[in-house]
Amino acid sequence: MNIERKAMELQLNSPAISSSSLHSTNRLAETSEQISSGQRINRASDDPAGIQVSIGLTREINENAVGLRNVMDGSSLAQIAQGGISKITDSVQQLREISLQAQNGTLNESDRQSLQKQADELLAGIQDTIGQTSFNGQSLLNEERDINIQAGDSSTAINTPDLQSTLADQGLFSLDISSANALDSIDGAISLLNDSAGSFAGSQAQLDSVSRSLTDASVNNAESRSRINDTDMAKATSEHSRALIQQEVAISLQAQANAGRADVLALIGQ
Structure with missing residues (x-):
């Protein structure tokens, strides 16, 4: 009777040992995957709520990356425009110097014609610069x-001027550098150019601010996603070691149970 009771105990304990071994094996595989991949969440079932948050953060990170590229393009556009305006302003400043020289009463007509030729060459260069200053065609x-620069849900407008028309209206392109009103036309042109340069500089400053905001947001979102997704190596390694020990213990117990069952069956069979 005692032998039969012992056999029943071994039969009852064996499933519990197998269940423990299976649990240890599954946990061992899970921690091994976390350690090797560096990811705490490798499938949705690992953390359903966490994976949803992670997906949302990834979407925001990707959108910020696109927005940042757009902003960088906008910043490059503003820099190119400012470079063109700076070149034109330098030429207009030279025109002013030539006009001051041409209005000197000691010059003769030939001298003034020579200065006018220099002025005309500068004016042609200004028109070329206006026509050639472009970004992506x-x-x-x-x-x-207005050129809208999209950055996420918001956009920044860069205002581009029509310098060809405004400078022509100012009388710059029909300039007689010897005339009494030449300096007025030139000074008016310089004022217009300064306004345009200031507008582009303001847009670039705004884009730089947006760029910093997007970068900060991306860093914060990436850190948040990392806390959700990334494996805590110390914890995973500890759990991996514990699961390994539990598995070894379960295997040892199973082996002892099998050996005991074999002994009992041998006695019963006698």
């Missing part, structure tokens, strides 16, 4: 419009 200085 879009003219920046001879068409008045």
